[in-house]
Amino acid sequence: MPSLKDVKMKIVGVGKTKQITKAMNMVASAKLRGAQARIERFRPYAGKYRDVLAELASKVEGTSHPLLAEHEEKKNCAIVLVTSDRGLCGSFNGNIIAAALKLARQKQDEGMKVRFACVGRKGRDAAAKNGYELLTSYGDRMGSLDFALASSVAQEVIHGYETLELDEVWLVYGEFVSMGHQPPRSLRLLPLATPEAEEAEGDAAGARCEYVYEPQEEQLLAELLPRYVKVQVYRGLLDTSASEHAARMAAMDNATRNCNEMINTLTLLYNKTRQASITSELIDIVGGAEALNG
Template identity: 80%
Template sequence: MPSLKDVKMKIVGVGKTKQITKAMGMVASAKLRGAQSRIERFRPYAAKYRQVIGELAAKVDGVSHPLLTEHEEKKRCCIILVTSDRGLCGGFNAGIIAEGLRLARDRAAEGLEVSFLCVGRKGRDAIRKSDFALGTSFGDRMGSVDFPLASTVAVEVIHGYEKLELDEVWLVYGEFLSMAKQPPASLRLLPLKAPGAESGPDSGPQCEYVYEPSEARLLEDLLPRYVKVQVYSGLLDTAASEHAARMAAMDNATRNCDELINTLTLLYNKTRQASITSELIDIVGGAEALKG
């Protein structure tokens, strides 16, 4: 049985750990409010942008823009993997990394050479240990997500696709659905599929737009920005999901600390009672020996 001093030191140590996890949960909760507000404000813009691009792409020939053209021979695929820079957020990063590796194995099984472009240290470190190639990585950038970062990532893959250095581009990120649900999600960025076509051939346009100048001229400016918007949306989703996952993980850790403190306190009391009983037995034994 452990000594009273050892049990007491463990109780003190767990209590300090509880203070840390509780503080980290409060920090994650404060950051989550800002990140959640950003993604909720941005989603209507991204949805409307997607709708307009779908109407434009449906009115022009698929070969009118390089980003709408699907390469005849596919050899290389790039996966943009968006994770967090820090851990202590449960299985959040592990789920995104597993989704990225699953997608990479699927594309490699079809004969494509797969490489990763990582945003976030956790994804970068995981891909370095895998069998897939790691291209450009952006570490320590998820703490302050901004549109220039998304633009830099998007411009790199757009140039690679236009120069025929890439034949497919995918985005893997953590989708923020609610405080308790942040599943990994994957999206094919390039070649661009007309978003309006996903509803089916008989659905028809939702609205009739009048464009000036021509649709092909507008697509030259809007399609690259559309890719940037999708990447930025993925970054915002991952940032909000990270804080939600960390807050939940720290809440669970705090509850586990409470349970462990209760268990150790019970052990301390049992050890103390056993020590007192042992001392009483020694006193009674000594007294009986003196009488004899």
């Protein structure tokens, strides 16, 4: 049985850990409010932007813009992987990385070379560890997101697609659905899927709106397509940021509860150890007294 001092030191240590996890939970909660407000404001814009652009792309020929053209030979694929810079958020990063690696293996089975464009240290480290080439990487940037970061990442893959260095571009990120649900999501950025292609994949449902465009569709596409890629990457960054804080908040809440359980268990052990020590001392006293009387 451990000594009273050892048990007491463990109780103190777990208590300090509890203070840290509780503070981290409060910090994550404060950051989550801002991140959640940003993605909830931006998500309708990004979704409608994608719908309008897909409808616009369906009205023109695939060769009217380089970002719409399906390459005949598909040899190279880029995956834009968005994760957090720090851990302590449960299985959040692991789920996103697993989804990205699964997609990478599928593309390799199709005979394509896969490269990663990573935002976040966790994704960058995982891609390098698994032997994938990094197209570009941005570490320690998830704490201060802006559209300029999304624009830089998007410009890299746009340039690669226009120069035929890339034949497909995918975005993998953590989608913020609710406080307790942040599943990984994969989205094909390039080439842009038309409504007909989406219906063939089973993604489209219900009737679609018809839009009237001015000026001509080709002129609009030249302006809107590059921005579409930037908008979707920015949405992935915002979604992942909100999801990270929600996941960390839940992880720290679980850690705090575990600390409470450990403290209760150690307190019970401390009391048992103390009682055993007192009983042993009483036995020694009674034994000594009996020996003197004898």
